[in-house]
Amino acid sequence: MMKKTLTVVLLLAVALIPVAVLAQGGTIKIATQSPLSGGQSAIGVDIKNGAELALEQLKAPLEKMGFKVELAPYDDQANPDNGVANSKNIVADPTILAVVGHYNSGVQIPSSENYHSANLANVSPANTNPKVTDRGYAEVSRIVGRDDVQGVVAAQFVHSKGMKSAYVLHDKTAYGQGIATFFQQEAKKLGMKVQGFEGTEEKANFDAILAPVIAAKSDVIFFGGIYDQASVFFKQAREKGYKGMFISDDGYDSPEAVSIGGPALLEGGGLYYTTVAGPAKLYPGTAKFQTDFKAKYGADPRPFAAQGYDSMAICLKGIEEAAKAAGNKLPARKDVAAAVRKLKDFNGITGKINFNEKGDLTVAKYFVIQVISPDPAKWNDNKIDKTLDIAPPK
């Protein structure tokens, strides 16, 4: 019996070898990882769509070299376990030469450990936690700013609006807790009173958490986390009579936020968020991208779609450079990663892209945005309160 099974397995393995070799022939795959299902899929799907659009529009140079270029989309469900499991599959597929990936820092950080050990290039369209690049991995680069700047920007902004006290909440992920910590540190430094600092994984019933928050009557509530949780929290805070200002982070940047929270959010002190990726129309290079995106997917690009596009463009360019250096042959993963990092003044639709030695942008953009309409369709018209260009901290 045992012998029989072994024979079958061996036969199968022998049968599969030529298939594997054939598929490897001239195919290059670029993976995307983002939440395609679940509460954060609104953003995750558009990151994938942006990358898909870039692949279609920019794959010509590689095809001329004789390669077949394909997209390999993965769904990380905004969950570290799924992200890591996918990353193992990605690493195991030899045709995948780069990963555009992750919306959540908490998912990117453990998943990229696998990319790092496989020398697989990873360009992040949205991850802002400092640890993403501070590990110094040569494979991991990002095209957005950092939370140790973003949190500071948020704190300085509320301080400039005359806020004296703050209550800080977060979602206990690497991303949410990270940015909340930076906000809290800077707020304290500026002499504001931080009346509370608390994390929660609750998504629906905030009654108990809100009791001390409402009692504190802070001028501003900061929420470090993602819109699908933050908006429900803000809504219930308003229902309990909180009248101050709400401010959140780039995880809040989604039209879903107002469809969850409704018009009450904009009352009182108003609703603000900081972000590292403003609406696509803010970038001069995105006019064509916006019309193409709308033509293909039937809706305006959501935040981070343009970053998804640029991340893919960078990956394609890196692969192209590496392939050229290898004499128009399939390049090694290591060379692709090095080529991505070496790109100089890359012309992305979101601006010129240069990486420093850690993989951060040499200068990143930060925005403070005020939500002005409870209509999700008008999310892209939100008022830009401030735009800043800041280099990463040394």
Next chain:
Amino acid sequence: MIAVPIRRFYQNPSIRELIRPLGQIISFSAASSVVLSLLILLVALVLRGTAVNEYALSHYQVDILTLTLKNLPQVLIDGITLGFVYAAIALGYTMVYGVLEFINFAHSEIFAIGAFVGVEVLIAMNNAGVFTGISLWAAYGFLIIAILVGMVAAGGTAVLMEIVAYRPLRGAPRLVPLISAIGVSFFLQDLIRLVESLTTGQFHRIFPTFGNFDKRLLISNFDIAGTTLELNIQFKSIIVIIAAVVMLMLLNYIVNATKIGTAIRAVAQDRASASLMGININLCVVVTFLIGGALGGAAGVLYALKFTRIDPFVGFFPGLKAFTAAVLGGIGNLTGALLGGLVLGLLETFAGSYLYIFTMGAAGAEYKDILAFAILIIVLIFRPSGLLGEQVGQKA
């Protein structure tokens, strides 16, 4: 001599069975609220001389006792609202346990199905523009329709579940239907996920904003220790409480004053003898699942109304806690489920609301379940059959 007609009125069994649970509900809510309030005030008094008081003064500008008092009305209202949601779910667990002696772990998914169907109905109405500029009466009418549809869907699913997954296993060892229940639970959870993600890829749903449910009803303003205390309650909390009370009264009436209720109780006491007396066992079991499921479904819609956001896993924690509430009250005992739900809802809300302040920010609301369940364990050590449970021998 008005007492005589009142007594005669009360002795009418159908009226008595409608009114009696109301008395129980009021006395249970009042008693557990008073006990917990006194406890928390005692803790605040003890903490007055410690660093906690200074923490309150520096972070909230009031001393610890005033802070506790100021939060108290809102905490009580939140706790009782949550308690009624738990009670409505717990009744489903306890009814099935009473009749079949097994824990229907898929009941939390019945709750989720009720929530999703009800919310989908409202979302469809919202998309059709039904809610633009409707009167308050119409808003409440539509809410009631959504609750009823949720009840029908949840009750129907529960009956289907009984016929497909549990009835063939009726004679099997106890562990077998339990495993089947866990399987059904996973199946239903993923079924909701599949159906809900067909359209947009997102499987959470948001309760549409309409009517005056988010508004607050101001009850009164009064001064305590120099600070104005605003006592107000959200309309949706009122709706949840009233709906739950009406359902509990109806349930009590069905179980205690109707023929089918008597039959169900007979089956619960002794299935074989009941069968010999000409009672249709399968019908009784189906009705039990139908009623329990409908209650769970209504609780689901009410939960969505109160907390806005639902996802396919929404049933897990409320279901687990309602099960705990049923055990705390004494599983198999309907009054016990009500008491257990109220106590657990209040305990959880009290723990969550005061833990952060009393520990000076060291342990937040996220630890509320530890405290609530620690108390549960203590209660069960001293009363293993629950607060109202009776010591009964195992059924043959």
